[in-house]
Amino acid sequence: MAKNAKAASDKKExxxxxxxxxxxxxxxxxxxxxxxxxxxxxxxEIKIKKVDGPNMIWIRGSPGVGKSALAASVANRLVDQNxxxxxxxxxxxxxxxxxxxx
Numbered sequence: 859m860a861k862n863a864k865a866a867s868d869k870k871e872x873x874x875x876x877x878x879x880x881x882x883x884x885x886x887x888x889x890x891x892x893x894x895x896x897x898x899x900x901x902x903e904i905k906i907k908k909v910d911g912p913n914m915i916w917i918r919g920s921p922g923v924g925k926s927a928l929a930a931s932v933a934n935r936l937v938d939q940n941x942x943x944x945x946x947x948x949x950x951x952x953x954x955x956x957x958x959x960x
Contacts, residue, residue: 887926889934
């Protein structure tokens with residue numbers, strides 16, 4: 859029960875930090891379609907699980923190839939594992955708007 863109280867306290871603290879960013883937030887992009895990008899998602903998951911691995915993963919590619927969907931899929935998988943996740947989305951057409959945190 860103490861673990862649940864700690865998790866609730868951590869979530870409230872995170873929610874408070876997110877709300878301090880402002881009310882205008884961009885939603886995260888949709889996740890990858892089921893069954894797609896499985897190899898790259900597995901590779902990222904392996905890297906994330908390594909304790910001594912990188913603390914940042916750079917996702918790059920041409921516009922429209924699915925970088926945002928890939929990032930959303932990784933964030934959603936981590937949330938499903940009860941891991942703490944903060945995800946940011948940038949949109950050059952809405953430069954004054956912040957993103958939601960998970």
